[in-house]
Each structure stands twice: as C-alpha cells, then as structure tokens.
Amino acid sequence: MRQAERSAILVSGWHRMSYIYEDGTYVSRELEKVIRKLHSVVGNAVTDNRFVIFGSGTTQLLAAAVHALSLTNSSVSSPARLLTSIPYYAMYKDQAEFFDSAHLKFEGNASAWKQSGRNDNITQVIEVVTSPNNPDGKLKRAVLDGPNVKTLHDYAYYWPHFSPITHPVDEDLSLFSLSKTTGHAGSRFGWGLVKDKAIYEKMDRFIRLTSMGVSKETQLHVLQLLKVVVGDGGNEIFSFGYGTVKKRWETLNKIFSMSTRFSLQTIKPEYCNYFKKVREFTPSYAWVKCERPEDTNCYEIFRAAKITGRNGNVFGSEERFVRLSLIRSQDDFDQLIAMLKKLVYHEEDVPSENFMYI
Numbered sequence: 001m002r003q004a005e006r007s008a009i010l011v012s013g014w015h016r017m018s019y020i021y022e023d024g025t026y027v028s029r030e031l032e033k034v035i036r037k038l039h040s041v042v043g044n045a046v047t048d049n050r051f052v053i054f055g056s057g058t059t060q061l062l063a064a065a066v067h068a069l070s071l072t073n074s075s076v077s078s079p080a081r082l083l084t085s086i087p088y089y090a091m092y093k094d095q096a097e098f099f100d101s102a103h104l105k106f107e108g109n110a111s112a113w114k115q116s117g118r119n120d121n122i123t124q125v126i127e128v129v130t131s132p133n134n135p136d137g138k139l140k141r142a143v144l145d146g147p148n149v150k151t152l153h154d155y156a157y158y159w160p161h162f163s164p165i166t167h168p169v170d171e172d173l174s175l176f177s178l179s180k181t182t183g184h185a186g187s188r189f190g191w192g193l194v195k196d197k198a199i200y201e202k203m204d205r206f207i208r209l210t211s212m213g214v215s216k217e218t219q220l221h222v223l224q225l226l227k228v229v230v231g232d233g234g235n236e237i238f239s240f241g242y243g244t245v246k247k248r249w250e251t252l253n254k255i256f257s258m259s260t261r262f263s264l265q266t267i268k269p270e271y272c273n274y275f276k277k278v279r280e281f282t283p284s285y286a287w288v289k290c291e292r293p294e295d296t297n298c299y300e301i302f303r304a305a306k307i308t309g310r311n312g313n314v315f316g317s318e319e320r321f322v323r324l325s326l327i328r329s330q331d332d333f334d335q336l337i338a339m340l341k342k343l344v345y346h347e348e349d350v351p352s353e354n355f356m357y358i
Helices: 029-042 057-070 091-099 110-115 197-211 216-231 235-256 298-304 330-345
Strands: 051-055 080-084 104-109 125-130 149-154 173-177 190-194 262-264 270-272 277-279 285-290 321-325
Touching (some): 029 216, 051 197, 057 080, 057 104, 057 125, 057 149, 057 190, 080 091, 080 110, 091 104, 190 197, 235 262, 235 330, 285 298
Parallel strands (some): 080 104, 080 125, 149 173
C-alpha cells in the first residue's frame, strides 16, 4: 500500500501480447535479471551457473521438476520413489497420486525408507526437502544420499519475514514462490533455479506442453513488484513482513504459554545474515499439538471452537496435530486470537486474569 503507485501496472485493452518474447522463449529476461538480483540482495540463494525457469506457482514447477527427475530413471518396471520428511506439504503426495505416472510412485517417509535398509543404491529415489518446512517452519536437510538419489529443494518460505537467512542455498534444483515472497498468491507465479541443463530442458518442455509458459501479464506484474522490492534491498517489505509476523507470534506464544492442553512447535533462534542479528523463527503456520491423551483429533477440537485449521494427517502426521495459518489478513488473525482465548480460557487450570494483558 505504501508503494501503490510505483508497483502498479496498466495494460491497455487493445494491447495484445504474443505467446513468446523476441528471443523465442516464454521467459522475460528482464524479470529473470530482477529475480537474480533479489536473491543477491537477500542472500538466500546462489543463482550463478543456474538456469531460471518460470511456472504458474510452485505447484506447476513441482510437477515439472518431479517429472523431469523421474525421467532419468532407466527402469520403467521399477518407478522412481518420491520421498520426503514428515510432516510434509500435502501437494507432494497429491500430485504424484493424481498424475499416476509409470515413472514415479509416492513412497512417503524418507527417514523410514533409510532405516528400513531399502536405500540400496539401485532403486531411483527423489527426495523433496522443504526448508523452512510446511507445516512446522523448521529448516530441513536431505535425509538420503547416494548415486541413486536426486534431491528437489522447496524454498518457498526461505525469506526474511519467515526465517533467519543462515546462508545462500547452493543446490542443484531449488523452487521459490511469489506468494510467499510478496503475498501475491493469486498471481500464480513461481520460479526455479536449475543447475543441470538436461533437467532444465525437461522441465521447460513440461511447462510449454501444459501451459505454453506463464502469462505475460503475470510476468509484467511480477517484474514491476520485484523492481520495487529490490529498489531498497528489500528493506521495506521484509522489515514490515518480519515485524508483522513476529508480533503475531508474540501474541500467540502468550496465549499458548498459559495452556497445558495445547503446545506449539519450538525452533531455536539462529543468526540471520539479512537482518545481521540472532533472531527467532517466525513461521507462516502454527503447528499445534493436542497434549491430552483423550484429544486424539486436534482438528475437530479446534473446529468445535470455530477455528478452521488443517488436520495433521493431511501432512502425513498424527491427527493429534493441527496447522493454523498466521498469514491471513489482520482481521482474520484478530478473530483467530479471540477464538483461541476462549478455547484456552475454558481449560480448568487457567485463571481468567491471565488474559487481561493479551
């Protein structure tokens, strides 16, 4: 809102755009330059010697990446296994099962796969590493290694308003999303940094065949947004975002600190290279656990309290967990806090005066 004029674009109704740019591709080179600059000023990713690919959100790029990586598997009779760490973003499983490719099978828990001894260096494996993780906001590393393992990194939440920027990630294949960078989820734009040319070309072909690239209006919109963001090194938007989410976490922690029925995820503070200080993690979601033995379905308990979350089993975890979103509008957050106060207040051992200053 502070940069309403500078971040706006106007496209005349008579202006028609071609499918491709002058260089014959579906990618705006000006936008690619700004994305590389964005990572440079934030310090969250290495872009040198990487191909930049665009998609309709990380959702499309995830499908393209898994498709490309699975095609390196020479054995159709034994499809590549897709693995990740629990709790995991549900889209990984949903896409794999929906597309039902002969080259890929969703296997689930990477740690369980490793402990079972099935990582035999023969079966082709694709591990998705989400860091910070959705739903619990923790920084993650790959569990599996070996000549048969290919790793896909989902860094959608690795921005200063959600996490300390501990180092610039330097991976073979990394995905990022505009929705978590600036909040423009409905614009449906994401990008990938790809080291291997063959993988990049397979991903590019997937994007071309499924959507003929990303909308040019979207690319123009994103270009204007990110030019404003990098204009001051990201200071205004990331300081605002961090301050807002930090304040929300402080309010949330005060409420849950008075509860013996519910608990929140805990993450040790780390040094942030962007803000030049040790800071707390401020994840986009609260990963809540119901501690009482009889509270076996946390989602239903919160639903009865008129709080809509997502069931822990959606993320491959127990129903004893529920995910609450902290990145909606301020009005939505204020309503969430009001409902949480009522829920915690009704615990038998919580004195009502504890809520006076929240």
